[in-house]
Amino acid sequence: MRMCDLVKYGSGALLPGLLLAGCATLPEPPKAYLPAVDVPAIAETVPVGTANDDAADDPAIWRNAADPAASLIVGTDKKAGLYVYGLDGKVRDFLAAGALNNADLREVTLADGTKRILVAASDRTDRSQPRIALFWLEGTNGKLSEIGTETFLPADRGSAEAYGFCMGGALGENDLARAYVVLKDGTVVESALFEQGDRIVPTYIRDVKLATQSEGCVVDDATQTLYVAEEDVGIWKVPLQTVLKAEAYARVGAQDGLVDDVEGLAIARDGKERAWLVASSQGDNAYTLFDLADGSMTGRFRIGGGEIDGTSDTDGIEVVLGDFGPRFPEGLFIAQDGDNAPEAQNFKLLSWQSIREALEIE
Template sequence: MKAPFMIVADIVKQGSGALLPALLLAGCATTGVETAAVRLPAIDVPAQAETDPVGTPNADAADDPAIWRNAADPAASLILGTDKKAGLYVYGLDGKVRDFAAAGALNNADLREVRMADGSKRILVGASDRTDRAEPRIALFNLDEASGKLTALGAEAFLPAGHAPAEAYGFCMGNARARDELARAYVVLKDGSVAESRLVEKDGRIAADYVRLVKFATQSEGCVVDDAGKVLFVAEEDVGIWKVPLAGATLVAEPFARVGAQDGLVADVEGLAVARESGGRAWLVASSQGDNAYALFDLSSGKLSGRFRIDGGTIGGTSETDGIEVLLGDFGPQFPEGLMVAQDGDNAPKAQNFKMLSWRSIRTALGIE
């Protein structure tokens, strides 16, 4: 157990009792310093579609997706996904490439619909830019909803002058929290720090103004903002998931779920996504990369609702998933209640890509009414 959770072990919630006795060890024999491969029980849910592979072959390249839902024409919605060696892709729900922005080493991506000072609306896309490993930046783009094309808006530095060298890693966005800003951006640095910035219009560009920071003891990456709950969730890879309330003057992390059978997580804990219904019910989905599965937590109770793997069907499953995204709502007949997108770390013989499945299939498989 890592040090951050040793302090709060007595107050960490218990996970789903149904899973506690069901810990399975696959391939328990070990040699040397190898550890037993943990494989917790999970229900298979097949993918229904997949994207074209990213352009970088024979490498760990695809990473984090984002979803934009076209409310006027749900089947025309768009998926974005990073090739962390090269840039950012835009895909249609058919999985075909609509656009690619060659923008360097972009790791994680997110988006928000924002209103500019002139009253116009824009789909603002942000990504953690690792091109300069000493100077973290946020790469910004405008996404044209009709064409699916990206327009680069520049890469913005955000840490105060004189900061120590830092590498941008994880990234997520939240809604604006003041009238003079477009959105909030959260960059997870490779040292475990998470920096919050305001995205604002300044001198004819969108700038990132640093606000505050929260620090975790070890490497973190996945993050997601639950705008309705005013909470940031962060995945500390070998430790678990932290909940960070955003309403206060300072950022203070609270334990939410820890690596282990009781919370259904096998390190590394990677991508996070919030699935929120219009009526308010919501879930946190986490990539349990260590056993190629996904854990689903009910945010009203904080308890584990179930686990699933993307497997079966005519399309290959996923393994070693980094980034995920989930958005509920109508996405057309194939995804009538919502869409989940997950990076596939082994799409051999082709390069890595992203798999798509419907929220209805997840909900049905896990018995969620």
């Protein structure tokens, strides 16, 4: 260890005059790699079109109940637009829709009784004016069609950058769903999505503020609870039945199995009324599961050990349990891969059965 390392990492034996000498470019101390089991990916998507850049970000999953193996994945290229993939990882569609960061989808029933797949994403094309980009997804052929891009903040709220995004079920009498945009300053804005002719319009409802940069979020419809990742701090839960108030859920640190940044969040709920919150522990390239029944940490895993390369620096994740065909009989987990060199970034697909067995979940 060099003298400068002793200064940076806490030695009190050096004279004050040495503290400024030659230390300006020291790297940060390495982050701890906490214990985790390896689980192999069994498929991966075609890389996004933006090469040599941090581009792929956040996936969403639509499960085709009639033909589970024909289910679809939506994923963002945050420099270019929105992809649709099949479970084979091949591109079904791409829509050049600008700088879309995080995406989610919901099946909704329109006023005329039609059921459609609504896809929405945080649009940061204009960094000073946050918007929600909205699309229809056709389950039969995987094609996207653009509905429109809508603002949602009151005019007196000033400028802000849209960052994280997730959707939850309807909470009002006439809304189709609720949209949650996580602004980069830590503000989480709830909007109701209403059908208005050919448009889907977000209407501001309320917001809650976290102290620092936040992004990942997910809604547990079963308990009407929103979970938000404050990147350098941990995970917060926000009950949606009352006035929005953030409650600490898990903290960065070995005790809760999180190494900053805390990024994507997803909820896995099975048919036995069990559920887990899954978090991307980006700082040590791992994924941490929490039992939603009591908040305890169930286990941790990394993606690796198979014929497909592993993941690192993961941003967005998604998981849906249920039958997705013979390769994913119990459910599908997807993670963005921040380093897919020599190719551009992409998304890796895992079987939930492999994760469950690796973590010895009965």
